[in-house]
Amino acid sequence: MGSWWNLEIGGQAAPVWGKSYVSDELMLLFNDGNFHVSAAKLSVLEDIESSGGEQDDLPESWYENLMCYSTTVGALRQRLQLQGFSTEWVRRLATAYFDEQDEEWQKPEKEILAWFPNGAAITAALTTRSGRKAGAGSPPDRRTHPKESFLHEKWGELREAFDDPRFALALSLSNARSTTEVRLDLTDLVMGGWLTASDNPHREARLRMAAAVGADGPVIVITEGVSDARHLQRSLELSAPEVAHVFTFLDFEFRPPGGTDRVVSLTKGMAAAGVMNRVVAVLDNDTAGRDAKAQLANLRLPLQIVAVCLPDVPYADNYPTLGPAGDGVENVNGRAVSMEFMFGDDMLRDKAGALVPVRWQGFIDRAADYQARFDSHHKSDINDRIDAALSPTARSPLPGQVAEGCARLAAMLIGAATPATRMPASEQSVLTAAWRRDPFADIQIDG
Structure with a gap:
């Protein structure tokens, strides 16, 4: 079992999501000012745990924004550009990729080819609001929603070919308004035990990056x-x-x-x-x-x-x-x-x-x-x-x-x-964040 997270642009799920952990590459885009932990919800959760109650008794709306990040499209675009993921560059990459794969995407029905005659048309469609939506959820039925199904497949191909999540995020943001809110909700990861409410994912990502650069x-x-x-x-x-x-x-x-x-x-x-x-x-x-x-x-x-x-x-x-x-x-x-x-x-x-x-x-x-x-x-x-x-x-x-x-x-x-010892586990490890941070906190080591 795992816990899921997804990123929303203007309240709509984007094709940037994951299970059980958030990659350090993505977390490096956020800072202290974007980070929020709900003290009220945390207090409720602690009361439930101390009394032996069940989290299932909480209303569905409670399972949001216990731990989350919020910023704007404009802020993220600037940060992405500084990390090598400018809007122009990711669009060029996506277009070039689809043009190279033209024999594959031109196989579907004629109507698909009419909608998307080349890589530029596919890229343009993916970056619209409906295109982002097509890549975010479950695969649409090809018979009833052929265009959405096709775009869903294309998003999957891009995520597989360019597997740094900043690529999909930069492409998703390329047509969005600069003032639009972008929200990353990690509540499910806290509730699932993958994070604790005291964790600070963006800072820990920076510490891991510093340790890696320092040691390697x-x-x-x-x-x-x-x-x-x-x-x-x-x-x-x-x-x-x-x-x-x-x-x-x-x-x-x-x-x-x-x-x-x-x-x-x-x-x-x-x-x-x-x-x-x-x-x-x-x-x-x-x-x-x-x-x-x-x-x-x-x-x-x-x-x-x-x-x-x-x-x-x-x-x-x-x-x-x-x-x-x-x-x-x-x-x-x-x-x-x-x-x-x-x-x-x-x-x-x-x-x-x-x-x-x-x-x-x-x-x-x-x-x-x-x-x-x-x-x-x-x-x-x-x-x-x-x-x-x-x-x-x-x-x-x-x-x-x-x-x-x-x-x-x-x-x-x-x-x-010679550097200090470091934990040989990334944010993708099945180890909890607390264990990765201090595995011997409660263990007496002899010698």
Whole structure:
């Protein structure tokens, strides 16, 4: 057994209907302002359930608008256009489809062919009020209502050929007045147990879409600069080639400004824009990077957006530094560890074999610490050595420390990009919406 729903245009059933669930594609067309749950009817239903009464005692008129969506034809047409279902496009598709099938639809009686000589005539008829009605209900009797029966069949063919429900909806709306009301009543699904009155179908559809895009779409990686992106990408290709294609790095061809401010700005922008892809913002493991990560953490970013600092490395525990007080040896993890540190201490040595020192810079108030970095010429030399080691033409196998660095960076990215668990069931599943949302709410799990 199942429960049925249908969509009405101006109070008339349209050829957009379904059983037991409403597809996410359709629900994405509605918003909070279109959603309505009748508190009065919900109270009656709760009283019946608590008293052990029977829902069958309710009057027939009660089984409407307990949960429903209502908007206008004009609003839906605009939303459909933004999702790729413009009126012109769906009409062209329908016409082209029928013209391609002309040998089939020209077989009926001559009167049918006279009414509908081509695909354009069929499409025009389907979008009239009587044409929509013909596709919404039970099949009309071919002997007494040949035209309606023919149109009913054509609607069925279209729904089968273009099975995204937004296609049938867009075609149904193409000739309707912009001010006409469109109503989607889900009361029967609530009464049948497929939804609860506390469910919010359009929001849950968006959450499922976000989870799917976040888990299945590419992972966007934001870095402080072009060399960081290049080294991270190459590290994935060398250490985790089976997943390297999942990650995409921002294009530096236009030479956007680098540094932590750039990472913070881009990450905030993606969160503000509602980007659904997983986003990993990679910051240096230095004072400025830690400060930038703290700034992003305070923003309470969406779960799919993660900020990470480069990992600690053991050879940074005792590293040479230069400062106003003279030379020293200090632990620079969290204070000066940039991408140049990631590929082993051999990369950090000068021609004499000595570690190239980092120089203390300005004090960062928010982090209450000083920042250190390589002098520019040292940084350039180290990056050249890393590029040479990671080059596709470099000797194989990789030097041990370089291979360890690639693995270290790949593990960091994969760990940051791993999404939260998700329920492997769509809105079409026989599972109830509540179970799909939180299957373990009432179950104690050991371990």
